[in-house]
Amino acid sequence: MLSMKNKRFNLLLIAAVTLVAAWSLWPTWRDYSLSQQLNSLRSAPDSLRFSLSNRDEIENARKKSLKLGLDLKGGMHLVMEVDQVDLFEQKAWNKDAKFIAIMKNVRAKASQSDARVLDILYGEFKNENMRLSRYFYDIRNSDQEIVKKLEKESEDALNRAKEIIRNRIDQYGVAEPVITTQGSRKLIIELPGVSDENRVRNLLKGTAKLEFRLLRDPEILVRTLDRLNTYIVQNSTALQSTSDSNAASSVSSQLKAPVPAKPASSRSLYDDIRVYQNGTAYTTEHSRDYVVSLIRRSDIQALLPQDTELLLSAKSDLINNEKHFTLYLVKKTPELTGGVITEAKATFGSQGVQPEVLMAMNSEGTSKWARITGANIGKRIAIVLDGAVYSAPVVQSKIPSGNSVINGIESLEEAKDLEIVLKAGALPAPVRIIEERSVGPSLGADYIRAGVLSLAWAFCAVSVFMLVYYKKAGIAADIALVLNIVIVLSVLAGFNASLSLPGIAGIVLTIGMAVDANVLIYERIREELDGGKVLKSAIEVGYDRAFSSIFDSHVTTLSAAFLLYTYGIGPIQGFALTLMIGTAASLFTSIVVTKEIFSFLLVRNLMTQKSFG
């Protein structure tokens, strides 16, 4: 009586699992068949009419269908890091040489380890026997209070960075981007189907810090450069070694042909920078890396006039077939920052050829901008984005409307990207790409082909083997195997997880492992039959006795897969996930399902002693 009840329950369970699996995979099938229909339509109007009339169904099916991973679909996986050292530097006040030295240490340590930047910072201050309140927040705050405040600060920064990057991506237009935070300083960004990776990278990594800064007079620039030149010539021997080490550590120099080293004696600033009659200074593309490293050096910066900074132009001019970058001397304190920008629009300029970005400001910005322009008529104001000067127009008259323009942009595409980043706002701190994996669509198609081929062959090989080796009982194992694969796919689809190439590898491995349970059971049944038991009781005992080994081996495989899922990252998780689902499902399919098949066959006398091969 009990077994009858059990049996009915098992049958119900099998039916329910099959139905749920089919229901979960139905949208995937619809999505596939709809896109097949769409592809079969030849003319554009036909396919447009088809997609319009079936729009709801197409969208619904697509939303609920089994997603393909980035590696199969093609796309970018990025891990970006918010520069917390920079963030903390921004938060500090009365920074002195000591502080700069400490922060340099912190930066070096943070780049080497995965420890929290805040802990490293706190540790460094402790080593120096200094209190954080000397530079951060209020002097009366205890270290713990400051650590807590900075922690909040960095959390906010990460979340703000996430929102801003999401805005940028949304404006750029990527279908189904996934942006998540990890730990205290990492953002994980998944962008399926991105074709122009270069543009996306540029769009993501710029801080978009817009500043309006007053230009110093050309005479001051000329005098400053003279002073720098004297200093450099005096220190040329010492300089040679430092500039070499600078060149080695600068990010791009390892990839580019090294700047030819010049003899130490003849090192003069004017080898690399040319000054024209009208007081403008240029550097060539050839010397650009050197000049960039030069103007970042603190000893050089110390020689500049109070509250000024040397900046290079973002774009180059072609002079005598060589790219020239303009060197500007600007005030360090910005007159106005990008926070006041409310609207940005990429257009073509008055001549209709030069792309530019028009900006509008909020009321506070408008009144400030009017005051600034009014007070500086005839002077030049540089428009600086992320430390590069885009243009430095002469103020013709007071601007009361709060409008401004960025020009000096090469293409409309770039203007559009500027529009996006300006609208989305500036990032609280610089972000860096620390991991990137991008797969082009053609390789993705290769992966899909390889994955499908592996699945098909593995299934054929294993199921044919089971049929040959175990005869009729092999059929039951093969049915269970099909159900197992269906369950894995339906769980992935149902939980909105995506299928990647490692995920397919997990399914292929599952195919080989799922039949193991059947092998163990069948071998035991054969043994019992050899021992003289009748078929029915041999099957009973076989299932009963084999269960312990099956359970143990499933638990060990499951726990290994679970730990892999927990500690693994990205692609490996996909593998661990399918392996876990497959192993767990095979406990059900290989034991419950096959047993029901046997009892169905037994009742109808469709099995004999020979059915187990």
Place this chain on the structure above:
Amino acid sequence: MRIFHKTSFDFIRFRKIAYGFSLVLLASGLISLAVKGLNYGIDFRGGSEVLIRFEKNIDVSTVRTVLDAAGVSGSLKQYGLDRSFLFSTVFNGETNDLKSLVSHALNDRLKGNHHEIVRIDAVGPSIASDLKWSAVKALIASLLAILIYVGFRFELKFATAGVVAIFHDILTVLGLFSILGGLFDFMPLEMDQSIIAAFLTIAGYSITDTVVVYDRIRERIRGQKPADYERIFNESMNQTLSRTIITSGTVLLSVLVLFIFAGPAIRGFAFAVFIGILIGTYSSIFVAAPLVFDWLRLSKSPVHLRGSKVS
């Protein structure tokens, strides 16, 4: 169909030879690990890799010369066998520069042969050390979990021998990776995340065959005299030999399919799992069970196995 039906191999008698074989296997692997070391992939080493595919056949040295001439420093090697090359270089945040540098150089100098950059991987140093640590943690945690579980289900001696066998399997594969690393164009055998996945798969599966043998021993050893242990161990292993081999066989079959069809990205993984399962099957018969036997023999105390059924 039946293979290995009613065998009567004297496994226990041959265990010393098997111990010797395993020791040689492990020692050669360890020596190679010490001398030659491992090829680390970018997951653990950090760096940038660009996968370039050409339209027509081209020699690896031609591409290398072109990239060298353009001043792009890094190493280039054949990837898989289909006109694809993997260019690896140091990590810097500027993937754009790297990509444009590579494709400009190739476009300028190899005009007749169109190329496509099909994949870019860049892993920063902090991520690499992160990945390394999580790999170590996952391995240790899974070995511990298995030790505890098998110890709980059987007995500490059985569990320890089982985990020793897992160590044996993983170290053998690791040694083989060191010995064979970089020898084949069609599989680079680099240590990366997927190989860690392979190790965990091996760890989880290696114990499967062992458990099957243990289970039979447990079933038969209850109430028997220690003098009969040798016979019981041998009979148990012979009785389970067929299923040990068939279960491994089906998994080997599907891993072989992966090795052949799933492409170069999965090949290293498939190789590791294939060898691991092969070794794991061997070790469950020749390492795990004999170790338990020797341990029981030396300790001279009767076993108290958990969970054995009275039948």
